Amino acid sequence: MFxxxxxxxxxxxxxxxxxxxxxxxxxxxxxVIPFGVGPDLNLLARIGPAILWIxxxxxxxxxxxxxxxxDAEDGSLDLLLTADSRHMLALTVFxxxxxxxxxxxxxxxxxxxxxxxxxxxxxIGLLAVTLTLLVGTPAITFIxxxxxxxxxxxxxxxxxxxxxxxxxxxxxxxxxxxAARGAMADPDPFLPPFLILAALTIFFSVLGPFAASxxxxxxx
Amino acid sequence: MRLAVTNLSGERGGELIFSDLSFExxxxxxxxxxxxxGVGKSTLxxxxxxxxxxxxxxxxxxxxxxxxxxxxxxxxxxxxTNAMKPALTVEENLSFWRSFLGEHLCTVDxxxxxxxxxxxxxxxxxxxxxxxxxxxxxxxxxxxxxxLWLLDEPTSGLDKRSEAKFTELMRQHLAxxxxxxxxxxxxxxxxxxxxxxxxxxR
Amino acid sequence: MTDTAKKSSGIMAFANPTRFISLSDAxxxxxxxxxxxxxxxxxxxxxxxPEDYQQGITVRIMYIHVPFxxxxxxxxxxxxxxxxxxxxxxxxxxxxxxxxAAPIGATFTALALITGSxxxxxxxxxxxxxxxxxxxxxxxxxxxLGIIALTRALDDQGRSARAAAILTLVGFxxxxxxxxxxxxxxxxxxxxxxxxxxxxxIHPSMLWPLLICAIGFTLLFSSLHIMAMxxxxxxxRVSTMRRLSARRAEGAAQ
Numbered sequence: 035m036f037x038x039x040x041x042x043x044x045x046x047x048x049x050x051x052x053x054x055x056x057x058x059x060x061x062x063x064x065x066v067i068p069f070g071v072g073p074d075l076n077l078l079a080r081i082g083p084a085i086l087w088i089x090x091x092x093x094x095x096x097x098x099x100x101x102x103x104x105d106a107e108d109g110s111l112d113l114l115l116t117a118d119s120r121h122m123l124a125l126t127v128f129x130x131x132x133x134x135x136x137x138x139x140x141x142x143x144x145x146x147x148x149x150x151x152x153x154x155x156x157x158i159g160l161l162a163v164t165l166t167l168l169v170g171t172p173a174i175t176f177i178x179x180x181x182x183x184x185x186x187x188x189x190x191x192x193x194x195x196x197x198x199x200x201x202x203x204x205x206x207x208x209x210x211x212x213a214a215r216g217a218m219a220d221p222d223p224f225l226p227p228f229l230i231l232a233a234l235t236i237f238f239s240v241l242g243p244f245a246a247s248x249x250x251x252x253x254x
Numbered sequence: 255m256r257l258a259v260t261n262l263s264g265e266r267g268g269e270l271i272f273s274d275l276s277f278e279x280x281x282x283x284x285x286x287x288x289x290x291x292g293v294g295k296s297t298l299x300x301x302x303x304x305x306x307x308x309x310x311x312x313x314x315x316x317x318x319x320x321x322x323x324x325x326x327x328x329x330x331x332x333x334x335t336n337a338m339k340p341a342l343t344v345e346e347n348l349s350f351w352r353s354f355l356g357e358h359l360c361t362v363d364x365x366x367x368x369x370x371x372x373x374x375x376x377x378x379x380x381x382x383x384x385x386x387x388x389x390x391x392x393x394x395x396x397x398x399x400x401x402l403w404l405l406d407e408p409t410s411g412l413d414k415r416s417e418a419k420f421t422e423l424m425r426q427h428l429a430x431x432x433x434x435x436x437x438x439x440x441x442x443x444x445x446x447x448x449x450x451x452x453x454x455x456r
Numbered sequence: 457m458t459d460t461a462k463k464s465s466g467i468m469a470f471a472n473p474t475r476f477i478s479l480s481d482a483x484x485x486x487x488x489x490x491x492x493x494x495x496x497x498x499x500x501x502x503x504x505x506p507e508d509y510q511q512g513i514t515v516r517i518m519y520i521h522v523p524f525x526x527x528x529x530x531x532x533x534x535x536x537x538x539x540x541x542x543x544x545x546x547x548x549x550x551x552x553x554x555x556x557a558a559p560i561g562a563t564f565t566a567l568a569l570i571t572g573s574x575x576x577x578x579x580x581x582x583x584x585x586x587x588x589x590x591x592x593x594x595x596x597x598x599x600x601l602g603i604i605a606l607t608r609a610l611d612d613q614g615r616s617a618r619a620a621a622i623l624t625l626v627g628f629x630x631x632x633x634x635x636x637x638x639x640x641x642x643x644x645x646x647x648x649x650x651x652x653x654x655x656x657x658i659h660p661s662m663l664w665p666l667l668i669c670a671i672g673f674t675l676l677f678s679s680l681h682i683m684a685m686x687x688x689x690x691x692x693r694v695s696t697m698r699r700l701s702a703r704r705a706e707g708a709a710q
Contacts, residue, residue, distance in 0.1 A: 037349075037350050037353040037354055038350070038354060040350075041339075041342070041346075041350045044342060044346065045339055045341055045342065048341035048342070054605065055605055055609075058598075058601050058602065058605055061598065061601070062598055065594065065595075065598060068586050068591075069641060073585070073586030073587075073591075073641075073642065075582065075585065075586075078586075107335070108335050108336065108337055108338065108339065108340075109333050109334070109335030109336060109337040110337045110338075110339070112300075112303075112305055112331055112333055112335075112337065113331065113337050113351070113354075113355075115304075115305060116303055116304060116305065116326050116327070116329060116331055117354065117355065118304075118326070118327075119323060119324070119326070119327035120327070120355075120356060121354070151573075151583045151584050152584050154582055154583075154584065371705070373701075373705045374701065374702050374705045377698055377701065377702050378698070381698055381699050381702045382702050383702065383703070386702065386705075
């Protein structure tokens with residue numbers, strides 16, 4: 035399993051993988067928001083955490099369609115499927131999710147405080163956004179794996195994955211933004227939404243890989 | 255070990271392409287599946303490997319004990335694609351499959367030696383020619399042990415010399431008590447093999 | 457026959473880069489040396505220069521910030537010229553020049569943004585304001601990143617070269633439009649908190665060190681660019697040789 039994780043990491047490191055395109059997209063999305071709402075720093079600071087969350091959510095959907103498609107195209111997926119009795123398929127999917135998160139989503143989390151500066155988010159808010167993203171984004175990847183597995187046989191599955199997944203990740207967005215705002219504005223609580231967010235991630239880390247492995251088995 | 259296929263039917267896109275197919279392979283022997291294009295050779299191999307559901311019939315793999323409970327678990331599947339990443343080197347590709355598949359017979363270097371590609375182990379897989387890519391995929395077969403080899407046009411892209419070499423590797427596998435089911439339109443040059451001629455379903 | 461023809465055409469394609477490498481061998485020590493010398497003199501003069509009576513010590517950031525900002529635009533112009541070279545004259549070095557300039561340009565642009573925000577922090581009270589000039593430079597930075605991503609996305613060098621050249625030129629034509637629109641956007645809702653940067657006209661005692669620093673950094677940029685181009689040429693040769701060795705191995709096995 036570890037070798038699968040390392041292989042996917044290596045692949046992302048090679049030229050042409052496009053793993054950092056997500057981070058670029060995140061940067062671009064957050065950068066155009068002020069052009070829409072105007073350069074009022076107070077307003078930007080207020081909506082900053084929400085913008086960062088939406089930007090990170092959209093950016094993390096970008097590479098999802100390739101998670102299994104690349105393996106399906108070169109035949110690796112067949113071997114991963116036949117190895118089911120040796121390595122449980124759900125565990126294989128879980129490992130691929132982790133690798134995908136490390137290479138495509140973790141960079142988003144890392145640059146999010148920097149983008150928060152552009153939004154004039156106060157330091158405590160930067161910390162809260164980064165922390166909630168770190169805890170919440172794995173849930174997006176785990177749910178995304180289901181969409182990716184469902185569309186693995188489709189040649190242009192990219193947009194469809196996003197359409198399938200977006201409604202399913204609404205709870206993650208709700209509690210992520212609620213926790214981030216709770217840390218900044220005093221009357222709102224931080225811990226309850228944050229713990230619900232963590233629970234969502236743990237729950238989907240089980241449900242996602244199982245559903246995705248079922249979808250992969252019935253792919254063709 | 256024994257693979258028994260009885261009254262198997264397969265479909266593709268909701269259409270029945272073969273039905274009532276039965277054959278048996280014992281340890282040390284091979285079945286060559288022949289027939290015109292589109293008759294369902296690849297579909298048959300994928301069904302045996304557990305990659306596609308069968309619409310009817312049974313596939314039984316016996317004598318494998320706990321290690322090889324069913325045909326899918328006991329099989330090396332060599333499909334039309336090679337299951338290698340162009341961006342990784344030959345060595346990296348094979349090392350990954352070696353640790354993922356387990357049941358090592360030899361090291362990566364020894365496997366590459368057997369297919370005559372040891373010199374280019376450091377090159378990215380994407381730089382290789384079609385024949386060389388196929389030989390890397392064959393190196394995977396000899397590197398990790400599986401009693402059953404499911405081969406889909408295994409010699410496509412190979413030149414005469416590599417073909418002979420591959421026949422030699424298949425003989426070794428059979429001599430060690432292995433089983434082979436191969437879809438092919440070329441004679442593979444194996445002695446103890448039976449031919450299963452598939453005809454179009456009308 | 458065909459084999460030798462192919463081989464000689466391959467050598468022809470490399471003739472120009474080979475001359476470039478031997479030329480740069482001779483040029484590089486002088487470039488690096490003069491860059492370091494000028495920068496040393498420039499920095500010394502910058503610290504000897506008087507402090508601004510309003511801004512105090514922070515004004516010294518100007519001596520590196522202004523050259524970075526100047527180079528961010530200089531590099532883009534250079535890349536646009538290289539893009540023309542790729543598209544019109546199909547010069548093999550033009551593509552190498554564009555590809556290796558992009559990361560350096562992006563770095564200088566990022567440095568300009570960072571030094572600008574450090575400079576602005578005591579004046580604005582925040583790390584970033586959506587000031588028209590800052591915003592334009594930020595958009596330029598995004599364009600650099602896009603070009604870098606594109607030059608590395610395709611494995612086929614010919615195709616990625618043309619794609620990057622087209623993107624660079626479209627960006628170059630677009631720069632004045634972006635500048636205009638950002639200015640318009642900013643004056644539309646100009647927040648009152650932003651201080652204007654245009655203070656009193658610059659005194660000669662500050663102008664000279666600034667000028668020397670700017671030239672020093674430009675020379676430094678040229679050295680880095682030439683080094684990056686050499687690396688890129690060598691990288692391509694290694695890649696070609698590796699492909700060749702895969703074919704050779706096949707020939708040996710026959």
